[in-house]
Amino acid sequence: MPESWSAKRERQYQHIKESQLDKGVSEDEAEEIAARTVNKTRAQEGESDDASRTSLEDKSPSERGGERSHSGAQGRTKEQLYEDARRQDVEGRSTMTKDELEDAVEDR
Template sequence: MPEAWSAKRERQYDHVRKSQLDQGSSEAEAEEIAARTVNKTRAQEGESEEASETSTEDKSPSERGGERSGSGPQGRTKDQLYRDAQREGVEGRSQMDKDQLEEEVARREDR
């Protein structure tokens, strides 16, 4: 973690990282998401020396609450679907393509 982060931002980073790990993200992915979340919050709070317009004028990560996650025109990513299938205990998931994973996860979620 960068030295410029306050104790509050370090706690926020740890919380987001642990949450991502609980959701099945890899350690590297969890660390990246946590760092991006903290840095965006710091930019919006005026705690950083430099900030992009996207960081300062967009919704904060807590307001957005993942609303854009997997909501694009293609829906959830194959990795997201794979993790969902893993949680649902879908057998043969490693051999499935995105469409098959999507179908199987939807079928199980409808139960």
């Protein structure tokens, strides 16, 4: 558990991870989905020092109810992919399409 997570957030993480594992998602992907969900909730509730604009302006995970999940029809939004590309320091990301951003982020 990261030091900045409260006991409540750790329980939330474990619940989401277990739910994903029950759906047949791999351990690594379940951990990633759970961590992203908890961190987004923390950002939206003002518990995080660093938060991306997409985390603050997007619907909360509970409101979204699985929309745009990793396995959903559309996947992540272009803005979410751009933020991942920025964190990975992908060159030329500002002119990339959503499909190009998906490819660039997955290749790393």
